[in-house]
Amino acid sequence: MSHGFYIALSYAISALIVAVMLGRIWLDGRARQRELAELEASGIRRRSSAAGKGELA
């Protein structure tokens, strides 16, 4: 097989792995932020009291 094939394949595999890694972390971050926002929205009353006291410390 030509050398070009090996070069292309190795760049492709590296790109794929980097892309998967980046995508996973990105999506994970989106999901976490969404969860935090949901908690914020649903639990303002409960959280604000606890947080208010906490921030004084």
Added chain:
Amino acid sequence: MRLTAEGLAARRGEDLLFSDISFDLGAGEGLILTGRNGSGKSTLLRVIAGLLRAERGAVTWHSSGDGPIRAGEACHYLGHRNAMKAELSVEENLGFWKSFFGDFKGGTGISAAEAADRVGLGGITHLPFGYLSAGQQRRMAFAKLLVSYRPVWILDEPTAALDARAEATFADLIREHLGRGGILLAATHQPLGLEGMRELRMTGFAGVAGEFGA
């Protein structure tokens, strides 16, 4: 349901622990074993449950109508150890025993969640069993008796490590079981808070001193 023991004797190692123990229990009756440490209470319970071979004598189980049945089929046995897996959650443990035991004819068990509720620990069935405190573990082991129906309960020190409130809960559950025609055999060092039980006092290596009706 009727449980009869005649002239039981059992051996541990080379020693005869007791001999000539006989009793007869009908629906709604209970027998409490008391006696010093090492007097053979646990041994007697294991003989009755069919886990140890009796040296002499026999235990017979009669279901109304059907004639004699095998020991294991009709009874729940709660030993010193809890028979639950520390790695699995309480729910998985109870669920497994529910489906493994099946129900004896004439009754059905309640669900795992309900059973945990009955012993006062409804909220924590999702925790791995190993995370629970000693008393919580014992309670969950007791909940195992509720998930499937068996007319005879054989309990070895059921209230070890329990707080006062749980003891009262257990007494209620046992009373309810007897009220539905169940039979109870329990070894214990502390009064279980049950009235009208017969008591069998074991006196260690020398056999049985007496049987007191109450």
Added chain:
Amino acid sequence: MRLTAEGLAARRGEDLLFSDISFDLGAGEGLILTGRNGSGKSTLLRVIAGLLRAERGAVTWHSSGDGPIRAGEACHYLGHRNAMKAELSVEENLGFWKSFFGDFKGGTGISAAEAADRVGLGGITHLPFGYLSAGQQRRMAFAKLLVSYRPVWILDEPTAALDARAEATFADLIREHLGRGGILLAATHQPLGLEGMRELRMTGFAGVAGEFGA
């Protein structure tokens, strides 16, 4: 010997079980922990014994004269489990712990055979530990406290599975220990039969409700 705890708080998993527990025990004093199952008694004892890290607060041990010392050195800990090997005989078990523990300065332990005698089981030290009944095992675990001298005893439900006579024996042994200037910390559900103990009632996840002197 003086044991001081200040503002202790401990966490199990993610939950804070208790916070702000403080007490101070001098020679001959004892503290009994009571509370419902799962309220954190065992956890507190393990924190004091140095087996769990406190979330906040500190425990300090003062030996008369020498200043602070390490937790493990000065105390015996008897947990829910007996810390004995089922395959070895009682004598081997006790002998091992005797030489592994060594003695804390200011006292010496008694021999394995004597210790077994003191807990009322003198004759059976040759049996493998695994052959003993539940109560006998617990008594032998208690005998471990006698084979080497430590001024502080930390006991987690020492009387589980014991008969009445053994409970009285234990109470005597504890009283004797306190009489010689020892310190006792015990968690229990049943009255230990000791007078003049302070009591700390744990109230579960919400911390401590109150500390009652007696």
Added chain:
Amino acid sequence: MTQSLAITKFSDLANPTYFLNLSGRILPWLGCLTAVLFAAGLYLSFTTEGDYQQGETVRIMYVHVPAAWLSMMCYSVMALSAIGTLVWRHPLADVSHKAAAPLGAAFTLIALATGSLWGKPMWGTWWVWDARLTSVFVLFLMYLGLIALNRAMDDPSKAARVSAVLILVGFVNIPIIKFSVEWWNTLHQPASVVRLDGPTIDPEFLIPLLVMAFAFTFLFFTLHLMAMRNEIWRRRVTAQRRMAARMASREN
């Protein structure tokens, strides 16, 4: 009681909060820099001359070598964090080595894959069991093991401490990887860039290689910061869910 609990929670998070703010400001710049470096590096690596010995395949080097370096550097970062966990008990250190493990596994996988793809034309085989290759394979297995360990334990701070111990013990593998080519004579190239007496490699290859190496390094730091932020958020979510559940049960 509720109050004291809230206070610990927030003093714990005080530091992470600062970290979140700071990293939030740095991240866009870091991302841009990474992209620029990659563009330059890729351009250089496809425009430079081929090697007279290795032919065109030398281009694989521009991915292979940086990835291999990163796989080792990532472990070193984890080892530093592990010290942070054990010595200072810093919560950020816990987060750092937990977040780095999957990244390390990915870079090691790239090094393994490109190495194999280079080995086929150069050595005539995909894989040989020589010291360098196997020690990298072992590194890969250790990353996977650490990921599994973190998953198997549900108490995060205990998981962090235990895996920190393992990371430190496993660090002996890194010098083995680095020096394996010198201790055992193998098929693999000995070091020609990072060595005491200066690089011996032709500058023709050195420049694209270094640019790509910087690109990979910045990629690692970008991803690491992102993963750490995710992990902090994840812990916040569980903590707040717990608190909400506790409050709910108290109100009942």
Added chain:
Amino acid sequence: MMSLLLRDLKLSVRAGGGALIGVLFFMTVVAVIPFGVGPDLNLLSRIGPAIVWIGALLAALLGLDRLFQTERDDGSLDLILMQEHPLVLTVLVKCVAHWVANSLPLVVASPLLGLFMNMSEVAIGAVAVTLLVGTPALTFIGAVGAAVAVSLPRGGLLVSILVLPLAIPVLIFGVSASYAAVEDPAPFMPPFLILLAITMFFAVLGPLGAALALRNASD
């Protein structure tokens, strides 16, 4: 019965980290081998089937001796013995669960390992097939040992004497069938059929023996 199977599978997934872990472990073992034998690819491919089979034996041994011991230690064994399900069946189900959790992943992973060991396609296939057929026998033999270990206070010794010698024929026929598939003169079928027969034999004898030992063990 189904619930027992599920529980045991869950337990071994939780306790060990699951199939993946077993395979990883196996891979680590195989990765270690070339360091001992040297990077000689020819030699590797020749001893490959034997190594993979030894790995399978090791994986079957790890943890198999505790098949009933954990059940006894937490008291579950008492309850299992008391039930009306025939005990032989219970033992069989536990064996199956153990096999699925510990040996099956190895069978599935063995082709990959074969590649690492530079084995030919035929050899890889033969090893996978013989493993599939042969490893259950190892589990059944081990079950007898595990049951004896529970019943005797000092069962340990007896178990090793009992189990390993019985496992050797399985190993030998497994390995020789794999080789027969590659080398022309030797036919593949005879050793393979013997392996099959051994497995079926132990599938009956193993649970029977284990059940007998357990019945006489309880105290």
Added chain:
Amino acid sequence: MMSLLLRDLKLSVRAGGGALIGVLFFMTVVAVIPFGVGPDLNLLSRIGPAIVWIGALLAALLGLDRLFQTERDDGSLDLILMQEHPLVLTVLVKCVAHWVANSLPLVVASPLLGLFMNMSEVAIGAVAVTLLVGTPALTFIGAVGAAVAVSLPRGGLLVSILVLPLAIPVLIFGVSASYAAVEDPAPFMPPFLILLAITMFFAVLGPLGAALALRNASD
């Protein structure tokens, strides 16, 4: 400390039959290889040292993962952690006990296996000596894994994977020293001394790591 050593030795004799199971497994491994390689005596004697070393490595794994687990299960670990003896020393003593009970028998049995593998006298001696010097390192490395296993609610195999890679250098130098003793050009001493150094290194690092893990694991 002496008492701990004695107790652990007693326990492994009573409970596990540890020594015997290790030796039997070791022998099984060595017995199976000739089937793989065929009756080529030359080849056998060539790969002999490697096979014996691999067998020793695998046999050392059996049972090592439970070094601290039994102690935790019956509560002894708590008491051991509380004592003033430096924990590192306690771990070291436990390792020594485990080595004496499980690996020493392998060292003693290895000459016999060498004979089976048609190895020369020099090779047999070299393998026995390198095993004697190298196997302690395996035990120390395994101890770290065992300590980590205790902290997991579900220990097990996971640990062997984390730890096994570290055993590779031991294997490499052990095997190459054995070969060096037979083949003339290569000198025996350098790899042997490196093996010694590795063992001493892990004799420090292993107990330290294990003690650290145990301290952080207790709950």
